[in-house]
Amino acid sequence: MITMALVLTVVAVILSAVTARSLMVGRHRLRHLEAQLAAVRSRIRKSDQDAIEADNKRRALEQSVEGGATAVEVIHRAISETTFSVIDRLATSERIRAGSQQAREVHDETARGVYRTIRVANKQIHSLAEALRNSSNKND
Numbered sequence: 001m002i003t004m005a006l007v008l009t010v011v012a013v014i015l016s017a018v019t020a021r022s023l024m025v026g027r028h029r030l031r032h033l034e035a036q037l038a039a040v041r042s043r044i045r046k047s048d049q050d051a052i053e054a055d056n057k058r059r060a061l062e063q064s065v066e067g068g069a070t071a072v073e074v075i076h077r078a079i080s081e082t083t084f085s086v087i088d089r090l091a092t093s094e095r096i097r098a099g100s101q102q103a104r105e106v107h108d109e110t111a112r113g114v115y116r117t118i119r120v121a122n123k124q125i126h127s128l129a130e131a132l133r134n135s136s137n138k139n140d
Helices: 002-090 094-139
Strands: none
Touching: 002 094
């Protein structure tokens, strides 16, 4: 009976040791997997932050071009208005005034078209950049 109890005790100790070892190995693997998961999450966060930063830069650039075009257009209009007003005041005949008025209309329409084209091109370029970025994200 004592021999059987001794055998059972030895078996219990061996099983406990094997279980403890398996538990240690499992915990080690778990820590390793948690570290890998943390690294993957970190890369995903960095990628998300990079995408947000790129989008913010794209928006800022688009707004800068829009604002720059508007500022240049306002200054251009002021200069052309001043120039055509001076021509009108200094004109010595109605024919010169009529020619100045016709030149002003052509100039103003051309200028509006140029600034409209700049704005449309700006929006299209940034729409294309966003589409390419979205396409790139889908392929990742």
